[in-house]
Amino acid sequence: MRAEEAVKAERHRFSDVLETLPAYVCLLTPDYYMPFANRVFREWFGYYPDKKCYEFLFNRTEPCEICETYSVLQTMKPHHWEWTGPNGRNYDIFDFPFEDTDGSLLILEMGIDVTEQKRMQEELRAASLYTRSLIEASLDPLVTVSPDGRITDVSDATVKVTGVPREQLIGTDFSDYFTERQEAREGYRRAFAEGFVTDYPLTIRHRDGHLTDVLYNATVYRDTRGNVAGIFAAARDVTEKRIAEAELERYRLHLEDLVKQRTQELDRSNRDLEQFAYVASHDLQEPLRAVAGFVELLRQNLQNSLNAKTTKYMDFAVDGAMRMQSLISGLLEYSRIGTRGKEPQQTDAGAALKRAMANLQTSIRESGAKIASDSLPAVYFDDVQLSQLFQNLISNAIKFRGEQPPRIHISAVKLDDSWRFSVADNGIGIEPQYAERIFLIFQRLHSREEYPGTGIGLSICKKIVERHNGKIWVESKPGNGSTFYFTVPDKGETN
Ligand code: ADP
Numbered sequence: 001m002r003a004e005e006a007v008k009a010e011r012h013r014f015s016d017v018l019e020t021l022p023a024y025v026c027l028l029t030p031d032y033y034m035p036f037a038n039r040v041f042r043e044w045f046g047y048y049p050d051k052k053c054y055e056f057l058f059n060r061t062e063p064c065e066i067c068e069t070y071s072v073l074q075t076m077k078p079h080h081w082e083w084t085g086p087n088g089r090n091y092d093i094f095d096f097p098f099e100d101t102d103g104s105l106l107i108l109e110m111g112i113d114v115t116e117q118k119r120m121q122e123e124l125r126a127a128s129l130y131t132r133s134l135i136e137a138s139l140d141p142l143v144t145v146s147p148d149g150r151i152t153d154v155s156d157a158t159v160k161v162t163g164v165p166r167e168q169l170i171g172t173d174f175s176d177y178f179t180e181r182q183e184a185r186e187g188y189r190r191a192f193a194e195g196f197v198t199d200y201p202l203t204i205r206h207r208d209g210h211l212t213d214v215l216y217n218a219t220v221y222r223d224t225r226g227n228v229a230g231i232f233a234a235a236r237d238v239t240e241k242r243i244a245e246a247e248l249e250r251y252r253l254h255l256e257d258l259v260k261q262r263t264q265e266l267d268r269s270n271r272d273l274e275q276f277a278y279v280a281s282h283d284l285q286e287p288l289r290a291v292a293g294f295v296e297l298l299r300q301n302l303q304n305s306l307n308a309k310t311t312k313y314m315d316f317a318v319d320g321a322m323r324m325q326s327l328i329s330g331l332l333e334y335s336r337i338g339t340r341g342k343e344p345q346q347t348d349a350g351a352a353l354k355r356a357m358a359n360l361q362t363s364i365r366e367s368g369a370k371i372a373s374d375s376l377p378a379v380y381f382d383d384v385q386l387s388q389l390f391q392n393l394i395s396n397a398i399k400f401r402g403e404q405p406p407r408i409h410i411s412a413v414k415l416d417d418s419w420r421f422s423v424a425d426n427g428i429g430i431e432p433q434y435a436e437r438i439f440l441i442f443q444r445l446h447s448r449e450e451y452p453g454t455g456i457g458l459s460i461c462k463k464i465v466e467r468h469n470g471k472i473w474v475e476s477k478p479g480n481g482s483t484f485y486f487t488v489p490d491k492g493e494t495n
Contacts, residue, residue, distance in 0.1 A: 024091075027098065028053060028107040030073060032063060041111075044087060057086050069095050072107055082114075089115040141204070141214070141235045144221070145174045145188050152230055161235070163207035179203040179211065191218040191231045204235065213239050270338075277335035281328045288328060292321035323448075330456035334441065337385065337463045344468060347383040349376035349421070353410060356390035360398070367398050369406035376412050377419055379488045385464045390423070392457040393484050397425035399451055402479070417490050418470070424483040430476040439472065461486070 018025050024041035026034050032052035041047070048056040054063050063070070068081045072095045079095045091111040098108035135142055141158035143151055154169045162169065162177050169177075175184035184202055191197045200216040218233035299306075299314045306314060353373055357364065364371065371394065379386070390410070397408045409424045430438065430445070437443050439462045444455040465472040465486045476482035 023113075024109075024111045026109050027100075028069065028109060030070075030105060030107075035106075044085065069093070069107060069109060071095075072097050073105065083111065085111075089113055090118050138234070140237070143169075143174070143233050143235075144230050145218075145233060146230045147192060147228065149174050149185065149188055158235075161204050161206065161212055161237075163210075177204055179205050187216060188218065188231055188233070191233070192220060192228065195220050201238075202235070212237055213242050274335050274338050277331055278339060281332040281335060284328050285325070285332070288321060288325055292318070292325060295321055323454075327442075327454050327456075330454045330460075331441075334456055334460050334463065337460060337467060341385060341464075341467060342382045344380050344382050346378050347381045347386055348378045349381075349386060349412065349419075352381075352383055352386040353390050355387040356394060359387075359391055360395055363395065363398055367401065367406055369398050369401075369408060371408045371410070373409070374411040376410070376421075377414070379419055380491050381468055381488060382464075385467075389461050389464050389486070392461050393423040396457060396484075397423060397427055397482075399453070400425075400427040400482075402426065402428050402481075415487070418487045419490070420485055420487050422483050422485050424481065426481040429478040429480050429482050430474060431478055432476070435474050435476070438474070 018038045021038060022040065024044065025036075025038040026041050027036040028034055032054060033049065034047075034053055035049055037045075037047050045057060054060040054067075058064060068079060068083075072079045076097045078097075079093075081093050081095075083091045083093045085091055090113070092114045094110045096108045098106040100106050135155045136157075138155060139157055141161045142155040143158050144153040146152050151169050151172055151174055154166055158169065159166050164177070174188055175181040178184040180202065187197055187200045187202060190200075196217075196219045198217050200218070202214055202216055204212045204214055206212070214235035215238050216233050216235050218231045220228045220231050223229045295314070295317045299318065302310075302314070350373070353376060357371060363369075394408060394410075398406050404426055407426045410422070411424075412419050412421045414420075434445055438445065439458045441459040442455040443459075444451075444453060461484075462472050465488075469489050470487040472484070472486040474482055474484050
């Protein structure tokens with residue numbers, strides 16, 4: 001009885017194990033009955049000991065064609081296969097020939113639900129297919145390189161650019177395919193050392209000798225444990241870019257050349273013009289002086305025989321000759337600024353102003369002008385021209401005075417990299433629309449009867465200032481006086 005009890009207990013434990021197993025376990029007879037099914041099986045498919053398996057599982061009258069279970073009865077060897085159950089789920093099936101206690105032959109079958117695993121595998125495959133097609137879609141040659149510098153994978157574009165089939169590329173040294181092997185090695189070494197490289201220039205050599213300039217961008221990639229597994233490198237073909245750049249450079253040089261040529265031409269023609277103005281005005285002076293002299297002699301000789309009309313004509317002639325003389329000497333002076341100017345040097349602007357005022361002392365006294373000046377800096381300037389500049393501006397300020405006696409103020413302000421001088425007066429002022437015109441040669445706003453002059457003074461000022469790389473302009477309101485400004489670079493070069 002005790003032995004019987006022991007067997008019972010053993011059987012009980014055995015069936016408990018089968019019942020708790022998460023896989024299904026069943027026994028099948030050679031004629032398709034299922035005398036035993038564990039809990040998992042029953043839960044999934046039910047339990048019908050008096051029906052054949054294909055009947056209760058698939059509602060069939062014949063065994064399933066795809067069933068591999070019964071092959072074990074022929075081979076008497078375990079068999080492993082995959083089965084899709086009536087619930088549509090996938091099972092890993094293990095079948096074993098099994099001898100029952102009474103010696104009859106059975107099949108022991110175990111099934112494990114692998115639906116989730118299969119789905120995940122499927123997804124993984126799809127994902128890797130997807131990434132692969134992304135890789136292949138890239139026009140840039142892509143390659144992965146192992147830490148010892150061997151190619152582990154390539155994209156189609158790499159095959160194309162090297163002319164070497166994929167199987168031959170994989171396993172060979174990355175540096176084999178470049179004109180500069182050492183540089184290539186240095187490139188992947190740096191990627192491994194620093195984690196990445198950007199725009200690393202290399203030249204790929206095709207098997208047929210054709211070269212492709214590329215820029216490599218590479219980053220390391222890691223395995224699931226986070227260890228560096230290799231680098232992923234993408235090459236960008238920059239041949240076109242290089243060609244375009246070279247072309248651009250060619251154009252730039254050409255343009256520079258043209259500009260240089262034009263500047264030279266311009267310089268030359270400017271010089272020619274200056275020369276011409278100088279020669280013309282210089283040579284015109286002599287005959288003009290003769291004309292003026294003889295007209296004056298004529299007038300003296302004819303003094304008594306002239307009537308009112310002819311006296312007037314004679315006066316016109318003398319006047320015209322004199323005016324022409326002053327125009328010509330103005331022109332001469334203008335043309336000399338460039339040709340006869342001195343090299344600029346450190347010049348005390350206050351001293352230059354004093355010289356200008358000394359030259360103007362008569363008109364200052366006669367007009368009762370009050371001239372005041374801030375302390376002025378030393379600037380890099382042709383000293384003669386600086387006092388000429390002050391002299392022209394101050395004499396204009398006196399000439400174009402209003403009702404009040406002239407008050408003139410000169411000052412200088414330091415800007416970023418220049419000095420800005422100003423000469424302010426309380427004279428008649430200038431209509432803003434003429435503010436630029438007055439700096440052109442022979443341009444004046446008044447008749448000679450109103451204000452004498454030739455219209456050369458300000459154009460001389462402009463030429464002097466520009467020769468020292470500065471600017472000159474006026475700010476004024478009619479009736480409210482004018483302020484003339486000019487700038488002098490801190491230490492400028494002259495033209
Ligand atoms: P000019 O003094 O011989 O006329 P400029 O070239 O020196 O020649 O001046 C050109 C014109 O600019 C002058 O005719 C005058 O109309 C105007 N102008 C120059 N300076 C002043 C000033 N300080 N106030 C008003 N107008 C001026």
